[in-house]
Amino acid sequence: MTATIYAASTAPGRAAVAVVRITGPDAGRVAAALAGALPPPRQAALRTLRAPGGEAIDRGLVLWFAEPASYTGEDLVEFHVHGGPAVVAALLEALAGQGLRLAEPGEFTRRAFERGKLDLAQAEGVADLIEAETAAQRRQALDQLGGRMSQAQARWREDLIEALAVFEAAVDFPDEEIPADVAARAEAPLRRLIGEVTAALEDVRRGERIREGWRIALIGAPNAGKSTLLNALAGREAAIVTATPGTTRDIIEVPLQLAGYKALVADTAGLRETRDEIEAEGVRRARAWAEGAALRLFLVDGSAAEADVSNADLLQSGDLLVISKADLPAGGAAAAAEAEAARRGVESVRLSAQRGDEVDALIRRLAERAVADLAGSEPPAATRQRHRALLAEALERLESALTNEDAPELAAEDVRLAGRALDRITGRIHPEDVLDRVFATFCIGK
Numbered sequence: 476m477t478a479t480i481y482a483a484s485t486a487p488g489r490a491a492v493a494v495v496r497i498t499g500p501d502a503g504r505v506a507a508a509l510a511g512a513l514p515p516p517r518q519a520a521l522r523t524l525r526a527p528g529g530e531a532i533d534r535g536l537v538l539w540f541a542e543p544a545s546y547t548g549e550d551l552v553e554f555h556v557h558g559g560p561a562v563v564a565a566l567l568e569a570l571a572g573q574g575l576r577l578a579e580p581g582e583f584t585r586r587a588f589e590r591g592k593l594d595l596a597q598a599e600g601v602a603d604l605i606e607a608e609t610a611a612q613r614r615q616a617l618d619q620l621g622g623r624m625s626q627a628q629a630r631w632r633e634d635l636i637e638a639l640a641v642f643e644a645a646v647d648f649p650d651e652e653i654p655a656d657v658a659a660r661a662e663a664p665l666r667r668l669i670g671e672v673t674a675a676l677e678d679v680r681r682g683e684r685i686r687e688g689w690r691i692a693l694i695g696a697p698n699a700g701k702s703t704l705l706n707a708l709a710g711r712e713a714a715i716v717t718a719t720p721g722t723t724r725d726i727i728e729v730p731l732q733l734a735g736y737k738a739l740v741a742d743t744a745g746l747r748e749t750r751d752e753i754e755a756e757g758v759r760r761a762r763a764w765a766e767g768a769a770l771r772l773f774l775v776d777g778s779a780a781e782a783d784v785s786n787a788d789l790l791q792s793g794d795l796l797v798i799s800k801a802d803l804p805a806g807g808a809a810a811a812a813e814a815e816a817a818r819r820g821v822e823s824v825r826l827s828a829q830r831g832d833e834v835d836a837l838i839r840r841l842a843e844r845a846v847a848d849l850a851g852s853e854p855p856a857a858t859r860q861r862h863r864a865l866l867a868e869a870l871e872r873l874e875s876a877l878t879n880e881d882a883p884e885l886a887a888e889d890v891r892l893a894g895r896a897l898d899r900i901t902g903r904i905h906p907e908d909v910l911d912r913v914f915a916t917f918c919i920g921k
Contacts (some may be wrong), residue, residue, distance in 0.1 A: 581917025
C-alpha cells in the first residue's frame with residue numbers, strides 16, 4: 476500500500492499563513508485525529524488542531540479532498556495554520572507522531588503523475604511555475620502545465636499511427652491485394668511529422684533561454700571595462716574593479732530583467748595569452764561561456780592607444796562591439812575597433828559606464844534584442860534539454876523511415892522508435908531513472 480506522506484507546502488520562516496498537506500490512504504484518518512470531524516469534501520472548515528496528547532496546536536482551516544478529485548489523485552488534506560515557525564513545527568511533529576512519512580522532493584507531483592492527473596511535461600511545468608521569476612517564465616510554465624506539449628504530441632500521434640499502419644500492412648499482408656505503392660502512401664504523414672518535429676526542435680532553444688535566462692557575455696581584453704559595465708548594468712557592486720589586469724578570474728553572473736524576460740549578464744576573465752595556470756583556466760571558461768551565450772558584448776578600451784581585438788573571433792552576427800571609457804579622451808583604439816566591427820559586420824557603440832543615460836540606452840537595446848530573440852506568436856512546446864534530446868532522436872528515426880520506404884519492415888520499426896521517443900517526453904514510457912531525475916528538482920511539499 477502507498478505510504479501516507481506529509482510536508483509543509485509553504486516556505487520556511489515567519490509568515491501570516493502556512494500550508495501543510497498530507498496525502499495517501501490514511502490522510503482522512505490522521506486529519507480526523509488532529510481536527511475532529513472532517514469537513515465536507517472541498518469545503519474549508521475552522522478547526523482546533525490538537526497533538527496526540529490533546530494539547531492545542533493552533534486553530535486553522537482544514538480542507539478535505541477525497542480521491543480522485545485532488546491534486547495527487549489520492550485522499551488529500553490541507554491544514555492552513557498561522558505561519559509562525561513554532562506552529563508549523565508542532566503540526567509537523569504531530570503528523571510524524573501519527574506514523575506518516577515526510578515527503579521527498581516532488582513526491583506530491585510524482586503521485587499526481589503516477590495516477591494520471593498530469594503527464595511528465597505538465598509536471599515539469601509545475602516545477603517551472605514554482606521557479607518562475609519573470610512574466611515570460613510564468614506564461615511559458617502555465618502553457619506547459621496546460622498541456623501544450625501533450626496537445627502537440629496528440630497531433631503527432633495521428634500521423635505516426637497513419638504511417639505505421641501503412642508500413643505494417645505492407646509487411647503483414649504481402650500476398651493480399653494491396654496496391655504496390657502502399658509504402659509510398661506513408662510519405663505525406665511522415666513529411667508532416669518531420670516538419671512539425673523539426674519546428675519544435677528549433678524552438679527548444681527559445682524555451683530553454685526563457686526558462687534559464689537569456690545569456691549575455693561581456694568579453695574583451697583585461698581592463699577593457701567589463702567589470703565596470705557589469706556593475707552599471709546591475710546597479711550594484713557585483714564585481715571587483717581595479718586597475719590591475721586579470722582581476723576577474725572566474726565567471727560572475729548577474730540576473731537582469733529585460734522587457735519581462737530573465738537575462739544573465741556575465742563578467743568574464745580578460746582574454747589574453749598567459750602562463751598563469753589559474754588565469755588561463757579563467758580565459759578558457761570565458762571563451763566557453765561566450766560561445767554558448769545568446770549575445771556577446773566585446774569591449775575595447777577606447778582610451779587606449781591600440782585596440783586589442785585578437786579574440787574578436789568570438790563575435791557572431793548580431794553581437795555588439797562596445798568601445799568603453801567614452802568619458803576619457805579617445806585613443807587610437809576607438810577608431811581601430813570601429814573598423815574591426817565594420818569588417819566583421821557587427822555594430823559598434825561608444826559608451827561610458829559612468830553615464831547613466833548611456834547605460835540606460837544600452838539596456839533598452841539589450842531588451843529589444845531579447846524580445847526579438849525570445850518572443851513568438853505562441854510559447855514553445857518543448858523547453859528543456861531532455862525534450863531536445865528526445866525530439867532529435869524522433870526526428871532521426873522519422874528521416875530514416877522516409878529513406879526506408881522500399882523496406883517497409885525497417886521503416887515500421889523506425890516509426891515505432893520515433894513514437895517511443897516522443898512518448899518519453901510526456902512520460903507515456905518512463906524509465907524510473909528519468910522520473911527520479913525530474914522530480915528530484917522539485918521542492919519538498921510539491
